[in-house]
Amino acid sequence: MMLIRMMLARNPLALGFLAVAAACAIVFFATLHPITGRIGGIWYLLTSWALPSVFVGSLALGLAWLIPTTSVPRIAVAVPLSFVLGLNTSLPLLADALRYRQNVSSEIKRAVSWSAGLRHTIDVKRQPWGPLVVVPFGPRVRIGGDEGCMCIYFRNAELYSDRVIAALSAENGGHYNLVDYPALRDPTLEQRDVHIDLSLSRLNDGLQAVVDLFDRGEKIATFTHTGIPARTLAVRTGLGHDTSANFFENALDIFLHANLWNSMLNAITASYFPERELKAFFRQASGKS
Numbered sequence: 001m002m003l004i005r006m007m008l009a010r011n012p013l014a015l016g017f018l019a020v021a022a023a024c025a026i027v028f029f030a031t032l033h034p035i036t037g038r039i040g041g042i043w044y045l046l047t048s049w050a051l052p053s054v055f056v057g058s059l060a061l062g063l064a065w066l067i068p069t070t071s072v073p074r075i076a077v078a079v080p081l082s083f084v085l086g087l088n089t090s091l092p093l094l095a096d097a098l099r100y101r102q103n104v105s106s107e108i109k110r111a112v113s114w115s116a117g118l119r120h121t122i123d124v125k126r127q128p129w130g131p132l133v134v135v136p137f138g139p140r141v142r143i144g145g146d147e148g149c150m151c152i153y154f155r156n157a158e159l160y161s162d163r164v165i166a167a168l169s170a171e172n173g174g175h176y177n178l179v180d181y182p183a184l185r186d187p188t189l190e191q192r193d194v195h196i197d198l199s200l201s202r203l204n205d206g207l208q209a210v211v212d213l214f215d216r217g218e219k220i221a222t223f224t225h226t227g228i229p230a231r232t233l234a235v236r237t238g239l240g241h242d243t244s245a246n247f248f249e250n251a252l253d254i255f256l257h258a259n260l261w262n263s264m265l266n267a268i269t270a271s272y273f274p275e276r277e278l279k280a281f282f283r284q285a286s287g288k289s
Contacts, residue, residue, distance in 0.1 A: 017062030024055035028255050032143075032152075034244045041152055048143075052259040056086045086261030090137055096229035097136040097269045104274045108221040111287035112194050112213075122172050122213070122286060123195035124165055126180040130200045132160035132207065133232045134273040137262040139254040140234035143243075154239050154250045160209060160228075163273045164198050171282040191217035206230050211278070213285050221285040228272050 028051045030036055031044035060082035064074040087094065114120055133140055135158070144155040169176050181190045197212045207228040213221040236253075238246025 011065055014062050014065035017058045017065060021055050021058035021062060024051045024058065025255065027051060028055075029251055032243060032251050032254075033247060034151075034242050044143075044152070048254075048258075052255050052257075053086075053261075055255070056082050056259050056261065060085055083261055086259045087137070087265075088256050090257055090262065093136055093229075093231060094265075096231055097265070100136075100229060100270060100272065101227065102225075102270060102274055102277075103227045104223070104225045104277050106221065106223045106277075106281050108281070108285050110220050111285055112215045112220065114287060120172075121176060121194070122168060122282075123177045123179045123193055124168065125190070125195050125197040126178050127198065129159070129161040129198060130233050131156050131235055132200055132209070132228065132272075133157050133234050134160050134163055134271050135266045136229075136232075136269050136272065137257070137265045139257040141236050141239065141250045141253055143254070151242055153242050154236070154245070156236065156239060157234070160200070160232075160273060161198055163275065164196075164209075164211060164278065167275055167278045168196060168282055171279050171288065172286060190214075200233075202230065207233060211281075221281070223278060223281045225274055225278075232272055 027043070027047060031040040031047065033040065036043075057078075060078040061074075064078035064081060067074055067077060084091070112122075131140075133156075138157065140157050141154050142157050143152050145152050165176065165178070179189070179193075179195065181187060194213075194215050197214065199210045199212070201208050201210070203226065205227055207226075207230055209225045209228065211223040212219050213223075236246075236250060238250055243251070
């Protein structure tokens with residue numbers, strides 16, 4: 001500790017970089033915490049997009065500038081160091097992303113038989129779907145807002161189930177309903193409508209997602225996606241509340257992973273969602289191809 005203090009005392013630039021990193025962390029957590037109220041929330045919205053990246057860059061430069069050498073070698077050390085610091089706990093996901101190969105298949109027995117008395121809407125059967133994240137890198141939670149109460153809260157990052165519903169909506173003209181059949185007075189509706197059922201399961205080589213399409217009780221088509229890395233299943237607590245619920249874990253997840261390195265890796269690696277293939281499946285199975 002004494003040695004570090006001596007090195008910082010002799011290297012004010014390193015101290016400056018580390019001070020900027022510390023300031024980024026303080027501002028991020030303070031503005032996100034509900035104790036700062038609406039003023040903190042406004043500052044969070046204005047600054048949060050940059051603070052995680054500035055933190056990683058400043059910390060890497062501060063540590064690199066402790067090396068007793070010239071500026072060029074220090075910068076050469078700071079760049080890969082910032083990459084490691086940017087990924088931090090997501091480093092194992094890098095191996096998952098490099099190994100991932102999209103493996104999908106589908107079986108369509110027939111297309112939907114749209115009759116005169118059947119509305120042209122494909123519903124979604126509500127299920128307790130697992131929180132399967134579709135992008136390899138980045139935080140597993142995000143911030144949501146409620147304009148009515150002017151408050152912010154934690155919510156899941158974009159999930160596989162969200163993308164399935166979005167793909168269905170895109171191919172069906174935006175017409176769908178999320179239906180909770182057990183809560184309905186008429187439980188036979190499931191046997192009289194057209195709907196999809198999404199299921200997620202764990203296999204030896206990872207996770208499997210299956211989308212089944214039912215036409216008045218008959219399963220007429222199935223889309224299967226296998227080999228999804230198991231670490232994409234991210235269970236979080238404290239979601240759907242104000243940010244005081246499980247604050248530190250969720251806020252730290254965002255702060256550590258919502259940086260430029262994670263965004264760049266997501267841009268150059270494959271998403272864990274076969275959007276083009278699933279849309280083609282919906283188009284063909286719904287009789288609109």
